[in-house]
Amino acid sequence: MQRRALLGTIGATGLFPAIRPAGAQGLQRATLRLKWLAQTQFAGFYLALQRGYYREAGIDLTINPGGPNLLTENLVATGADTFGLSGGTDSVFAARERNLPIQCVGIAHQQTPFVFVVRKDSPIRTLQDFRGKTITTWFTGANYVLLGMLAQAGLRQGDFTIQPQQVSVTPFVDGQIDVVTATRYNEFYTLMTRMGRDNLRVFVPDEFGITFPRDTLIVSEQTARDKPDMVKGFLRASIRGWREALADRKAGVDAVMAVAPTLNREHQEFMLEEAGKLMVAGAAAQNGMFWIDQDAVKAAHDFLLRYEVIKSAVNLPAAYNRSFLEGLSAADRGV
Amino acid sequence: MSMRGPALAMLRLLAGLLIAGAVWEGAVIALGIRPHILPRLGMIWGAVMQAPQAYWDGFLRTLIETLIGFAMGACVGVLNGVVFFRLPTLRDMLLPIFVVSQTIPVIAFGALVVLWFGNTLMAKAIIAFYLTFFPVTVNTLLGLNSVDPRQVALLRSFGANGAQILFRLQLPMALPQTFVALRLAASLSLVGAIVGEWFGDTTGLGVLLLQAMYNENVVALWAAIFCCAILGTGFYALVAWAERRLVFWGAEQ
Numbered sequence: 001m002q003r004r005a006l007l008g009t010i011g012a013t014g015l016f017p018a019i020r021p022a023g024a025q026g027l028q029r030a031t032l033r034l035k036w037l038a039q040t041q042f043a044g045f046y047l048a049l050q051r052g053y054y055r056e057a058g059i060d061l062t063i064n065p066g067g068p069n070l071l072t073e074n075l076v077a078t079g080a081d082t083f084g085l086s087g088g089t090d091s092v093f094a095a096r097e098r099n100l101p102i103q104c105v106g107i108a109h110q111q112t113p114f115v116f117v118v119r120k121d122s123p124i125r126t127l128q129d130f131r132g133k134t135i136t137t138w139f140t141g142a143n144y145v146l147l148g149m150l151a152q153a154g155l156r157q158g159d160f161t162i163q164p165q166q167v168s169v170t171p172f173v174d175g176q177i178d179v180v181t182a183t184r185y186n187e188f189y190t191l192m193t194r195m196g197r198d199n200l201r202v203f204v205p206d207e208f209g210i211t212f213p214r215d216t217l218i219v220s221e222q223t224a225r226d227k228p229d230m231v232k233g234f235l236r237a238s239i240r241g242w243r244e245a246l247a248d249r250k251a252g253v254d255a256v257m258a259v260a261p262t263l264n265r266e267h268q269e270f271m272l273e274e275a276g277k278l279m280v281a282g283a284a285a286q287n288g289m290f291w292i293d294q295d296a297v298k299a300a301h302d303f304l305l306r307y308e309v310i311k312s313a314v315n316l317p318a319a320y321n322r323s324f325l326e327g328l329s330a331a332d333r334g335v
Numbered sequence: 336m337s338m339r340g341p342a343l344a345m346l347r348l349l350a351g352l353l354i355a356g357a358v359w360e361g362a363v364i365a366l367g368i369r370p371h372i373l374p375r376l377g378m379i380w381g382a383v384m385q386a387p388q389a390y391w392d393g394f395l396r397t398l399i400e401t402l403i404g405f406a407m408g409a410c411v412g413v414l415n416g417v418v419f420f421r422l423p424t425l426r427d428m429l430l431p432i433f434v435v436s437q438t439i440p441v442i443a444f445g446a447l448v449v450l451w452f453g454n455t456l457m458a459k460a461i462i463a464f465y466l467t468f469f470p471v472t473v474n475t476l477l478g479l480n481s482v483d484p485r486q487v488a489l490l491r492s493f494g495a496n497g498a499q500i501l502f503r504l505q506l507p508m509a510l511p512q513t514f515v516a517l518r519l520a521a522s523l524s525l526v527g528a529i530v531g532e533w534f535g536d537t538t539g540l541g542v543l544l545l546q547a548m549y550n551e552n553v554v555a556l557w558a559a560i561f562c563c564a565i566l567g568t569g570f571y572a573l574v575a576w577a578e579r580r581l582v583f584w585g586a587e588q
């Protein structure tokens with residue numbers, strides 16, 4: 001809303017015809033900013049939009065894809081976007097620490113969505129074997145998960161070489177590095193298709209007791225306060241879209257490919273499958289998708305605090321607001 | 336010059352493209368290069384043909400963003416040049432700020448543009464504009480400053496007023512310099528539009544590039560690169576053609 005206010009004050013609204021015309025009567029306009037470009041990681045939202053579930057909830061929703069240089073928390077905090085699917089619990093902590101007025105109202109991926117991968121024929125069989133090896137990972141949270149895992153195995157920084165991971169997994173495929181980080185739904189697919197699943201060994205953070213819930217649904221504190229029904233309606237429609245996307249994978253993939261037809265269908269099918277597993281894992285199995293598992297959030301928080309990634313404790317009840325999900329009926333939550 | 340000159344040049348260009356294509360295909364086959372390093376041209380063409388509408392939509396969208404950004408940049412740039420030429424005080428006040436604005440990496444600036452304008456076509460055009468107005472400003476100013484004062488004095492002695500001198504002497508004389516910047520701006524505005532699309536959008540060549548890059552879909556990446564190349568080369572050629580038509584005396588300088 002502030003964006004439009006700004007344009008209004010400049011008096012330049014007429015210059016920007018790309019701004020959407022007014023929506024149908026009785027509908028509240030809202031946007032959902034994704035954490036990345038259209039892909040089946042977000043299939044449920046696209047299917048819910050396609051099938052008109054947001055409209056049924058009184059929301060005229062526009063889905064805005066993300067990009068490499070966008071921080072969803074900023075866009076939601078400033079009001080440029082209404083809803084956001086942001087990085088994860090780690091980015092919510094970081095935003096709250098910077099006093100950005102955002103709240104997490106649901107969590108999509110209940111488990112750590114990334115794993116660490118080595119070649120099956122490499123000498124690395126346990127975490128201790130990471131000693132002296134070269135690892136690439138993302139310096140956006142995954143690096144701390146890795147450091148935490150290796151610390152449990154008795155390894156310290158300096159016992160191994162850790163490098164920022166670029167877009168491509170090719171350096172790993174070509175044998176230039178020993179360990180690569182891969183999201184289960186994206187890079188892992190590339191690794192599988194290029195090297196074969198049987199030639200890979202996987203280290204799963206959750207099996208070492210480190211769970212990082214990611215893909216967090218956020219709204220601004222103002223939205224949470226002033227429009228609780230819209231938030232609830234959004235969650236209800238999203239859960240419905242997601243349940244149908246996971247029940248009918250083809251419809252889920254089709255809804256995304258209608259928006260982004262150049263995507264590789266096989267990859268997108270795999271992605272939906274893997275993203276679906278992450279979404280119904282853990283506490284979501286009993287409580288429904290997007291459930292906020294307070295214990296998992298606290299564990300992630302304490303972990304990051306211990307490694308001083310966040311400098312001071314975050315007020316968790318204020319940052320993670322489960323009341324909207326709790327306000328939905330069991331049927332709406334799909335349990 | 337006879338009509339055979341341009342036709343011959345076109346034939347040579349076609350032959351060059353054919354040879355480049357043959358070398359590409361030959362190298363991939365002969366050296367057994369894997370598709371994720373360099374795919375065959377046929378595969379790239381196949382990727383475009385699989386979703387031609389998406390590539391065409393992306394092409395058009397990026398073209399429109401580029402053209403709007405370029406047009407704004409060209410107009411504002413020429414206007415700035417004239418204003419700064421006439422009002423040196425204003426030039427001393429504003430030009431340093433413009434210089435500073437150009438040192439901000441477009442990536443940093445793009446995040447702000449998204450906050451202000453959202454995922455609109457205009458947001459991309461603004462980034463294209465941001466990259467283009469400065470070189471046009473500087474070169475127009477340079478061109479205006481290089482006009483021979485004796486020619487100005489001559490026109491003035493004939494009773495020409497300021498506007499007449501500007502439009503009949505100074506701006507035309509500055510055109511060769513302005514066009515140097517416009518040719519640069521043609522490429523820069525495309526870069527601006529593509530980078531703009533990296534800040535979240537659904538349509539455009541930049542979106543296709545990004546999607547292909549992060550999915551490690553090398554064939555689609557090359558398909559998007561070729562589309563960008565066609566758009567960039569075509570637009571540059573158009574500006575160069577306009578330059579040859581408008582600045583027909585350019586070769587003399």
